[in-house]
Amino acid sequence: MNVVVIGGGLAAANAAAELREQGHGGDIVVVGGEPRLPYERPPLSKGLLLGSAEPEDALVHPREWYDEHQVDVRVGTLATGIDLDRRRVRLGSEELPYDRLLIATGATPRHLPPADASGAPVLHLRTLDDAIALREQLTEGARIAIIGAGWIGLEVASAARQRGASVTVLESAPLPLQRVLGDQLATVFADLHREHGVDLRLGAQVSGVEHDHGKVVLHAEGSDPVVADLLLVAVGVSPTDELAARAGLAVDNGILVDARLRTPDPHVFAAGDVANHDHPVLGTHVRVEHWDTAIQHGRHAARVMLGSDEPYTRLPYFFTDQYDLGMEYVGHVAGGTGYDDLVVRGDLAARQASVLWLREDRVVAGLHLNDWDAIGPLRAVVGQPVTDAVRDPSVPLADLVDGEG
The missing domain is CATH 3.50.50.60 (FAD/NAD(P)-binding domain)
Structure with missing residues (x-):
């Protein structure tokens, strides 16, 4: 064959x-x-x-x-x-x-309209060569502008701040990652980046991008212009x-x-x-x-x-590392709104927690923040029926797997 x-x-x-x-x-x-x-x-x-x-x-x-x-x-x-x-x-x-x-x-990657970005120092991050070019720009004192506060935009913002660059992120939604995580978890990431000095401008509709003597100037409705040495477009x-x-x-x-x-x-x-x-x-x-x-x-x-007839049943999984926050996520919440209830175990404000998303009678997704023992139980619980113990944040996550829940 x-x-x-x-x-x-x-x-x-x-x-x-x-x-x-x-x-x-x-x-x-x-x-x-x-x-x-x-x-x-x-x-x-x-x-x-x-x-x-x-x-x-x-x-x-x-x-x-x-x-x-x-x-x-x-x-x-x-x-x-x-x-x-x-x-x-x-x-x-x-x-x-x-x-x-x-x-x-x-x-x-989705691009800006060519006329808007003509001649401006604009990058997208998809390939290894893109990453090499971007790394060369993340220097002490560099001004980095990012359109889009999804996973790529926020991870680059984290890396840029840790390399000493100043960062402005413009996002059209009211919160970063809102469509993926919903409002409560999205707020955690908004607070995280602002604590680390990111100028996070939410609800910002970019109306124009100009090239000005080697710099890029972004115009957004209801916001002051942003002047940067480099623009990263991270809009999906x-x-x-x-x-x-x-x-x-x-x-x-x-x-x-x-x-x-x-x-x-x-x-x-x-x-x-x-x-x-x-x-x-x-x-x-x-x-x-x-x-x-x-x-x-x-x-x-x-x-x-090669002849297997087994369906692919593995649940979607992803992870991110931003500053001192590590997160792993398993499952799928459609559009950030495809759930009826959110159960939090731990402390979101301290970023030490596990979270379950529930829809009707099923656990549809789960994540942890800096709780590295949680990913195994999360994988086991997601996709399972909702019980009283699942809804009770005082019941340890591991007990839901061990049968005590």
């Missing part, structure tokens, strides 16, 4: 590894548009910016691994088309045949699903796949940021843009290619 993977990222590298670990002896070709071997993205907004990690630390595998495992990884190579009937991937004038195809093309990403759409695959906020990561074409699968997955536990389609999902999707798709 000949396997082709389009996309040279984390899902692709893990799919190739799982195929070999499961004994697949056929050809594996990984096609990636970036001029680098597959790498992990979390260091890009964390350790790499802080100087505690180097670019080579982000690689999933060294070059020797691909040679030893006979994985033909083609960097700097764009797939230009997919012929589903003939089972071919076009690479310009070349065609690659496949028996199984995995599309793991990831996502693309869009799934890179155009190739799949042109081929005739079903696309709606990503490539639509079933519980086993299969498209309607039995020879084609999708994984990672680009996959809009029919999650059997959550009971809805979800598209997750996080590190853990890319790893686990890639490995699961590989097993299904």
Whole structure:
């Protein structure tokens, strides 16, 4: 069986590894548009910016691994088309045949309108080269402006402040991360960044971006202009699903796949940021843009290619590190409002707590703040029925797993 993977990222590298670990002896070709071997993205907004990690630390595998495992990884190579009937991937004038195809093309940062940012020092953070360029700008006294207070925007703000830069963050919503966490938890992050000296401007609608003698000037309604040495645009990403759409695959906020990561074409699968997955536990389609999902999707798709009929049931998971706050989250709360109740164990103000989101009769998500023993119990509780003990914050989280709840 000949396997082709389009996309040279984390899902692709893990799919190739799982195929070999499961004994697949056929050809594996990984096609990636970036001029680098597959790498992990979390260091890009964390350790790499802080100087505690180097670019080579982000690689999933060294070059020797691909040679030893006979994985033909083609960097700097764009797939230009997919012929589903003939089972071919076009690479310009070349065609690659496949028996199984995995599309793991990831996502693309949303940009400002070109006219607004013309000539201004503007960066987006998606690639390793982006992170290297950004790190060079995070110096003592540098003025950094960030549009968007999502995970990337806030992690970069944290790194920039720790490197001695001044930071202004403009966010159109009333709170950072509001659509992900809801108001109560979003307030924790707003307070955290303001305590560390970030000029956090909420409800700020950016109306214009100008270039002025090497500086960038941002104009926002109801706010004074912001003058900065560099602007980071962190307003989210869009799934890179155009190739799949042109081929005739079903696309709606990503490539639509079933519980086993299969498209309607039995020879084609999708994984990672680009996959809009029919999650059997959550009971809805979800598209997750996080590190853990890319790893686990890639490995699961590989097993299904080899004949497994198991659905992908792992709950979405992500983590963040900002200043002295570490957080892990498992589950899914749609739009930050898809819940009926929030149960807090511990002290949110002290940032030492665990939290459960409840919807109807089910625990749909949970997180901890600086409570590193909590992630195991959280994984066990999320997805389970709501009981009186779950609703009672005096019952320790571990007891909900041990059966005492």
